[in-house]
Amino acid sequence: MVGVYIGSTAGYSGKNMIAMTLGLRLQKDGYKVGYMKPVGAMPKEIDGKLGDEDAFFVQEILGLSEDVEKVTPVVVNQDFKVKAFKGEHENLMDKIKQSYAELSQDKDVMIVSGSGSMYSGKYCSVDGVRVVKTLGLKSLVIDRYTKELNYDYLLALKETLGDQMIGAILNDIPDHFMDELNNMLVPCLERNGVKILGVIPHDSLMGAIKVADLAERLGGRIIAGSEKADRVVESFLIGTMQVENFMTHFKRHKNSAVIVGGDRSDVQLVALEGKCQCLILTGNLYPNDIIMSRAEVLEVPIVIVRDDTYTVAKKMENILSRHKLRDAIKIQHGAQLVNSVLDYNYIKESIGLS
Template sequence: MVSLYVTSFERSAGKDLITMGLMDRLKRDGFKIGYFKPFGHFPYQLGDIITDKGAWFIHRLFELDDPIESVCPVIITQELKKHNYKKPITGLQEKIEKAFEIISDQKDVVIVHCDYNFSEGSSFGISGSVLVHLLNAHVLFVERYTCDFCIDFLLELKRVIGNPVMGVVFNKVEGAHIEEIEEFVSFFLERNEMKVFGCLPTDSLLKAVEVSELAHILGADVVCCKDGIGALVEGFLVGGMHVDKFITYMIKHPSSAVIVGGDRTDIQLVAIESGARCLILTGDLYPNEIIRTRARANGVPILVAKSDTFTVAKGVEAVVGKLSLQDKQKINHGIKLVDKGFSFENLYNTLNLTVDVESSSGLVQ
């Protein structure tokens, strides 16, 4: 049995997508797969069992037979953290070991899914470095190539952890960096015994989020064009600058949600006429009739949020680009991207896995 720990040193690197892509391909290639998530952060009630919402979704998606209470043995809640701060909680490591023993039984490969980052669980004495040795796992980092420091982090973790760290897959890579990774970074890391298993570019569909989801996340009131809240937003702009400069940004970033103070009617009009996906007015200030009329004419939904512009911008930033586990269209699309951009041949050679059957379409319907 081979265990593969999918982790990162920053959040929102795309571990959910890579995990599902790996599981889909391994399953199609005939391997008996298991899924294990040592720590969960989003409690989900299933009868008398409390599990992690994300773990439950993946468990159902791949029709796994393992007991859900073993799939994610530790749910980290505020209550659990407070209790641990007062007095160290014991027995969690044993609980994880026992659950993993159940999950790994009669499996060829078990994907161990890190929810947050490599330091997850440190306050309980079970960080990524502990889990790697506890579960005898190979480590695959999923990282966004955002700066040169990520290479330094990878090399340092390789030095500290050693052989279990087998490599990295770069995800959500901007076009300008793809050539740099393929021509220079990959060879450099390979020389330092760090394999590069792929370089997946940013994708407009995966980055997009529906206007309706933004309204839900922000607790905003939809005051115009409610029939257009299914539109997809691929980014956002904060309309806090001069109108001329804002026009320049709108041209460069179409299909964006525009976050603007409810009193900035000049920016609101330009955004509507320039093809904004929606307006998010802040400060609990509602649009005047002229703005409403132009928005209806152009089919631009208007959301009114109670919070200030900075708070709204942070809330939108947290959701744009994050893969929703409920969106099967995005999941299927993402799995195809992993299947195309990830070097499974390299992975199988590294883990000494042999494919016995031909691949067939195993994407979720």
């Protein structure tokens, strides 16, 4: 039996997507795959047992039904943190080792998923680096592009983990960065021992969210077009500019939500007639009757929120960058993206499966 740890340089980098896709691929290749998320930061209770929400989801996708308390032996909530900071917690690594031993008994390969970054949980000695070393795992590390890549972090991890780090996956890479990545950064990283296992391009669908979920996350209410609340939002525009300038920007951004003050009926009407994905009206101001009527006719959802436009825009930016992988269409699409770029032969050889 072999084990591979899916880690990352930061949270919300795509660990679930890689864990699911790798697990499904290995299952397709005929291997008996197990799954574990030693440390969970999203507590969820099912049938009286506390586990991690992401772990429940990944288990379901992989067709597994192991005891959730073994799959995630350490669940972080506020009580846990208080005890950990006071040094009152038990030896957590022993719990992880025992669970791993039991879950891996009849498996060909164990996929072990991290939580946060490779150093998250260091305050209570259950960080990813320690888990990899303690359980004798191989690891692959995801680095998601956010303004730049964490190349120093990857190089430092390689020094720390040595041969236990088989390589890195670079995720969410925008088109404009591809040349610099391929011509400079990838050669530099590989020259210094960090094998690049795959480069996943930016894809707007992977960060998309349904209007109904968006309204809930923003603390808003859908007041029109609710029958189209399953429509998907991939990006957003702020309607604070003059109508002429807004129209120019709007034509370039399809599948966008438009965030606009509740008193800007001119911009609201342009967005509706252009069939935006949804209107988000700020300041808790209701639209006039004309806007409401057009929204119903054109079947465009209107979401009303209390916050001002700037606050909503910042929340939207955070939501679209951190929205969880849940919808079936996103899982299928994400798997296709990963499968098209990941070097499975190298991974299988590195973890001893070929």
